[in-house]
Amino acid sequence: MQRLIIITVLWVGFILQAVAAETLSSDVLAKGTQWETTFYRRDSGVDGPVVLVTGGIHGNEPAGARAAEHIRHWPIKKGRLIVVPRANIPGLKAGTRYLPGESENLHDLNRNFPMTDEKLVARGVLAASLWEFVESSRPDWLIDLHEGIDFHQINSKSVGSSIIDVKGEAAESVVPRMLEVVNAEIADPRKKLVRLRYPVNGSLARAAHERLQAVSMILETTSKDQPVSTRTRQHRLMVHTLLGQLGMIDGSAHLLVPAGTSELRIAVYDAGGVGKRGPRNLDRVFAKTKSILRRVGVADIRDGVLGQFDMVVFPGGSGSKQAAALGKEGKATVKEFVEAGGGYVGICAGAFLAASNYSWSLGISNHKTFCETIEVPGIGRKSMWFRGGSAPVTMELTDEGRTILGDFEGVFEVRYQNGPIMSPMGRDGLGSFRSLAHFRSEVSKYKPQEGTMINTPAVIVGEFGNGRVLCISPHPESTDALNRLVQNAVRWAARR
Ligand SMILES: [Zn+2]
The missing domain is CATH 3.40.630.10 (Zn peptidases)
Incomplete structure (x- = not known):
């Protein structure tokens, strides 16, 4: 009974x-x-x-x-x-x-x-x-x-x-x-x-x-x-x-996007090592697009929230500080996400973070950065990554750049603030990068930097496992006229 x-x-x-x-x-x-x-x-x-x-x-x-x-x-x-x-x-x-x-x-x-x-x-x-x-x-x-x-x-x-x-x-x-x-x-x-x-x-x-x-x-x-x-x-x-x-819910506290959505899902890292401006600019760039943009932090990433997104953006700030904030576990999680097919867009600091030449960087893009410490006569030992405050420079897209980023003809202006000067790292087992844009002018603070930036890649792309990695040295997200370029960069990384 x-x-x-x-x-x-x-x-x-x-x-x-x-x-x-x-x-x-x-x-x-x-x-x-x-x-x-x-x-x-x-x-x-x-x-x-x-x-x-x-x-x-x-x-x-x-x-x-x-x-x-x-x-x-x-x-x-x-x-x-x-x-x-x-x-x-x-x-x-x-x-x-x-x-x-x-x-x-x-x-x-x-x-x-x-x-x-x-x-x-x-x-x-x-x-x-x-x-x-x-x-x-x-x-x-x-x-x-x-x-x-x-x-x-x-x-x-x-x-x-x-x-x-x-x-x-x-x-x-x-x-x-x-x-x-x-x-x-x-x-x-x-x-x-x-x-x-x-x-x-x-x-x-x-x-x-x-x-x-x-x-x-x-x-x-x-x-x-x-x-x-x-x-x-x-x-x-x-x-x-x-x-x-109250017995109303079973699921996670960190469900950030609606299940089953067909919209482009963008995670923007906004925690340790990120400046205030980048995430705000990205909000503005995507405000009127059909997309779901969410800010994510280290605890979110460790909890596996990236799996809810098509791609992640690491904005400006400090690459080494972002790496330190993520920690070993956080970095491994980001790499796994990209390797499994997630997209990665690194802007300025985020492009340092993706590089392969630092002990702390992710190594998901086959580039190194110009960052040696050089004795500058009369000034002392200076690290070459620092070129001073925010300044306008010019850049020009390659043919592939126009295919991916949009029809931006000729040489145009973009804000630059100590983004990486990128060159091939030549690491085994990692495909080489392709340039989507080159700098056509430069800024420098110290003599040894002169001539080291002009005509170097401003935007590069590559693959890491099944994921796409796109690194941008300057700050196109600061300029309304370049919103479309940033939107296209994100869509490409997300395979959308
Ligand atoms: Zn209040």
């Missing part, structure tokens, strides 16, 4: 699973206004909690919006997951905390929701629309993703790196675990997240708790000295822990 019951339960379980297909829906809030923003709803078809996640309420806190954009693609098995990833789009575009153009008493969206003990409803078009949506969604949990400017433990004036939640048993059952999971990856004890209470008056989290009895929390990362990939990862880890505790 008992056995029969077990079999019946198994069958019912199976049927429920088979029947319960997830349904996805989305629509626009504040329709017809300058504040239009999209929400995404995943309904598992199985009874369970309703979790509502918001990002981008403050436009100068981009990690929340980016993390929410990842989270909205997570399949769930119970309840409903509703995400408004980019609540304040004009603010995100302008990089401002506020609602652009609104008066001072109305410009902070997270002070416009129904206040404690006031009859007043939400104030302003966007807050009113969001509030109406949140009310009608009846969330059991409301998670609002934000960022502070400093670590709360180091600077108590900032709420950065904290969970600001509400009192009650439900929060008590998850917040300590969320902190434990996110803090396990933070080495510096002063940068670990702490628990704070209570969400500020007028905030969405406070209103949802007081008016709708939702268990609310504001998850704050810190923008100071931390790449976007780290901050989005922290948001993801916390939300994933919550969804896991």
Whole structure:
């Protein structure tokens, strides 16, 4: 008898699973206004909690919006997951905390929701629309993703790196675990997240708790000295822990792209050894293309996220510092990704990183760089890679360059900042590179550098295993007119 019951339960379980297909829906809030923003709803078809996640309420806190954009693609098995990833789009575009153009008493969206003990409803078009949506969604949990400017433990004036939640048993059952999971990856004890209470008056989290009895929390990362990939990862880890505790999710916290997408998937490394400008420029280059671009860091790479992408870009900064940040394991993972057919585009520092002449470099491109240390008369011993600050140079594509990178005729200008001067390394077992472009002018700081840059390769391509490797010495991603060149470089590496 008992056995029969077990079999019946198994069958019912199976049927429920088979029947319960997830349904996805989305629509626009504040329709017809300058504040239009999209929400995404995943309904598992199985009874369970309703979790509502918001990002981008403050436009100068981009990690929340980016993390929410990842989270909205997570399949769930119970309840409903509703995400408004980019609540304040004009603010995100302008990089401002506020609602652009609104008066001072109305410009902070997270002070416009129904206040404690006031009859007043939400104030302003966007807050009113969001509030109406949140009310009608009846969330059991409301998670609002934000960022502070400093670590709360180091600077108590900032709420950065904290969970600001509400009192009650439900929060008590998850917040300590969320902190434990996110803090396990933070080495510096002063940068670990702490628990704070209570969400500020007028905030969405406070209103949802007081008016709708939702268990609310504001998850704050810190923008100071931390790449976007780290901050989005922290948001993801916390939300994933919550969804896991609620029994809503099985999958990874590091699913960054929607499963089964046919769009070009680009990973941009933005962590140790990367300057601020490169990743931002790449965002701009790909903003209006049909592609999914995600920032990734060392922990993401070690977790195997590159497998979700067609290719990876290593932007400008310092090649040796990128190598040091990746570490032995990270470097091996990048090489394996390329060898298995993933694409690699290295820009400036990323082209140093791909080279074969350093103990620390990846050795996935058969080139060496001009980097000897030479005694310069009257100056002293100087390393030849350094040619001074950012400067314009000219370059010209080869025939193959025009086939791959686009029809850029003749000699044209490009920004250059200490990119590698590349020549054949001649390493056995690694195919030689082909030049897609040459420098037609040069910059130099020391006498021995003169004449060593002009007519050398500016862009080269080769193969490593099944993957394509494309190295760019200058910075075409800095120049709008060369957006197409960079897009084509990435597509070629991705075989798209
Ligand atoms: Zn904020």
